[in-house]
Amino acid sequence: MRGIMQRKRQRAVAPASPWRRLLRWLLRGALAFVLLSLLAILALRFLDPPTSAFMLARGIAAWRAGEAGYALQHRWVPLADISPALPIALVAAEDQKFPHHHGFDLESIGKVLDARAGDAPLRGASTISQQVAKNLFLWSGRSWVRKGLEAWFTVLIELLWPKQRILEVYANLAEFGDGVYGAEAAARHYYGKPAAQIDAREAALLAAVLPNPKRMRVDQPSRYLRSRARRLHRHRATAALVDDDVAHIVAAAHGERFVHHRLERNLLAAAELPVGGDDLGRAGVDDAFLQRLGGKAAEHHRV
Numbered sequence: 001m002r003g004i005m006q007r008k009r010q011r012a013v014a015p016a017s018p019w020r021r022l023l024r025w026l027l028r029g030a031l032a033f034v035l036l037s038l039l040a041i042l043a044l045r046f047l048d049p050p051t052s053a054f055m056l057a058r059g060i061a062a063w064r065a066g067e068a069g070y071a072l073q074h075r076w077v078p079l080a081d082i083s084p085a086l087p088i089a090l091v092a093a094e095d096q097k098f099p100h101h102h103g104f105d106l107e108s109i110g111k112v113l114d115a116r117a118g119d120a121p122l123r124g125a126s127t128i129s130q131q132v133a134k135n136l137f138l139w140s141g142r143s144w145v146r147k148g149l150e151a152w153f154t155v156l157i158e159l160l161w162p163k164q165r166i167l168e169v170y171a172n173l174a175e176f177g178d179g180v181y182g183a184e185a186a187a188r189h190y191y192g193k194p195a196a197q198i199d200a201r202e203a204a205l206l207a208a209v210l211p212n213p214k215r216m217r218v219d220q221p222s223r224y225l226r227s228r229a230r231r232l233h234r235h236r237a238t239a240a241l242v243d244d245d246v247a248h249i250v251a252a253a254h255g256e257r258f259v260h261h262r263l264e265r266n267l268l269a270a271a272e273l274p275v276g277g278d279d280l281g282r283a284g285v286d287d288a289f290l291q292r293l294g295g296k297a298a299e300h301h302r303v
Contacts (some may be wrong), residue, residue, distance in 0.1 A: 007224075030255075038156065039154040041157060044169070054173070057139060057140075062179075071179055073180045074181040076184070077184040079168040082184070083198045084193060085198065086206060088206050090167070093232055094128055094210055095128040098127065098128050098129075103127060103155060108125035109125045111125070127158055128166060130150055132170050135170075136151055136173060137153050163249050172184070175212075190219055207232065208232065209225065248274075
């Protein structure tokens, strides 16, 4: 009897196998990652991030390459201090389904997969929520690891942040030129004024460079860039592609000023302004759309 008890005691205190220890540490690491990422996303719903992974990566690359002339330009401003024309242009240019999806544009993803299976040119399918997750936490590249992490952070962002906060963070972290991050820095760098004062023409140009801000330049717009900016207006980017839900998001930040002081003046006046000597064309903003936006702003203000 005593021998049996001793053998049981020896088996009980026998060290775990290396694989079991590895599995235990992996589980602990995964749990810690989940908890830390949850806490980070929850905190950033209320705290403005001072920088992003992309800003840090670009700064490190400039330092390693000895780029003495590189200077980071970034200044955070609340969405209420950004002209309403810009967030509308960002949604119209980058993610027209932003108010309706839950982080992923499944239809666009399906089209990308079909294009990869065939010979059609590839197009991106990243939503604004995915771009926020990537810019804030991750690195550039096409690896499956990065895509998996991007999907995880996107789900958390959509679960824990309202759409207004997602759009605010995106407008403040997006790269509008080499070293120029966020709407405020871009407005001051390219136009010499705060983001609150940019008009629809200027907002269209800023939004137009987002697919590739290192190749397309706001201060030296190519024919393609001017054409892309015009399409944001001609295709009714502010009237047809953006619906009442976007009006709710923007009106929540700007209140009654949304139409009466800024939007109507900016969008309608900018319809006749040239872009680098090329006529931008009519903005396609009709009175009915402005009335809907004004109604959303007034409704939010009453609440």
